[in-house]
Amino acid sequence: MARPASVFAKIQSNQQRNELVALWKEDPHHYTRMRAHAIILSDAHYEIEKIVEIFGVKRDTVRDWIQRFEQGGVDALRDEDRPGGPRKLNEEEEEILRDLLRRYPSRPATVIARLRARTGKSIGRDTLRRYAKRFHLSWKRFRRSLRKRRDEKAFRLAQDELAELLKEPKIDVVYFDEAGFSLKGVVPYGWLPVGKRMDVPVTGAHGSNVQAIGFEHQDGHAQTYLHKGYVSTETxxxxxxxFCETIEQTTVVVLDNASCHTSHAFNACVERWAAHGLLVYHLPPYSPELNSIERLWKKLKYQLMPAEAWEKFSTLLNTLTSKLCDIGEVIFMPLLESYAR
Structure with a gap:
């Protein structure tokens, strides 16, 4: 059976387009923003299949959005008010709760207790979670920061220098770093059913770890070397x-000041690499934000690697290899070659 012809939304005026953009950018409801964005894309002749891929919804859902817009305009994309009981807190009490969440962001029990002391009203954790989402807050892991330890002037200078390098058409800028993946695993946060918890398998076996040593290009393509054990200067x-043998034009490698990047043996090779067109750019201390590949490692550990990947070494290695192959090339170092067979 032939696939039905794709249907496109048609925006009728600049005013309607402006209303859609405002809805997409500013509406507090996620699904309303998503519908408005989908209509804008459809008007630009994005086919339904492409919109389905972008938003992760069903084809019939996108068709329904377009039909709603064609029949009722921009207002039809908004959710209707849903019936429900009165709010637990009035506006003044909500402001008290908002302030408590700002002062004690990681202590829900303290927030609940202090709200009760100040308002005489008790709320449970589910209600607290609903109010937090209404305040556009989400439960997430805090980020360790080294900003207070770094030289801010040196950081800004490096930031400006990298920006200039990225503008040079005859220079490639790649980001280099190492990341360890151990059977001790990681324990990420995530939305789980209330009262239930997902287990992350942990064996804690000594020496059962993989070091990912990678180069990330500006287009997101990565070239990763997988190594077992300690990463030395020689490695x-x-x-x-x-890597020097693979470059086609002058390439600047951005890296941090780990001891294996600043040792005498490493520095002794810098001139030889430069003769081949590979230049080394050391970031100032405590500046991980300037090394793009750091975000790749974080995404791998906390988003792309499933919980079962950490159960045994072969699963860890195979899963990590598969995920890295999706974004580039993977090379096994000698200590891991036997696992590649």
Whole structure:
């Protein structure tokens, strides 16, 4: 059976387009913003299949959005008010709760207790969660920061220098770093059913770890070397030598000041690499935000690697290899070659 012809929304005027953009950018409800964005894309002749891929919804859902817009205009994209009981807190009490969440963001029990002391009203954790979402807050892991330890002037200078390098058409900028993946695993936060918790398998076996040593290009393509055990200066030099053979024009490698990147043996190779067009750019201390590949490691550990990946070494290695192959090339170092067979 032939696939039905794609249907496109048609925006009737600049005023209607402006209303859609405002709805997409400013409406407090996620699904309303998503519908408005989908209509804008459809008007730009994005086919339904593409919109389905972008938003992760069903084809019939997108068709319904377009039909709602065609029949009722921008207002039809908004959710109707739903019936429900009165709010637990009035506006003044909500402001008290908002302030308590700002002062004690990681202590829900304290927030509930202090709200009760100040208003005489008790709420449960589910209600607290609903109010937090209404205040556009989400439960997430705090980020460790080294900002207070770094030289802010040096950080800004490096930021400006990298921005200039990225503008040079005849220079490639790649980001280099290492990340360890151990069977001790990671324990990420996530939305789970109330009263239930997902277990993350942990064996804690000593030496059962993989070091990912990678180069990330500006377009997101990655070239990763997988190594078992400690990363020494000799390992880094071997990888730099191999990468040096793959470059096609002057390439600047951005990296941090780990000891294996600043040792005498490493520095002794810098001139030889430069002769091949590979230049080394050291970031100032405590500046991980300037190294783009740091975000790749974080995404791998906390989003792309499923919980069962940490159960045994072979599963960890196979899953990590598969995820890295999706974004580039993977090379096994000698200590892991036997696992690649």
């Amino acid at each position: 880094v030099i071997q990888i730099m030598d191999d």
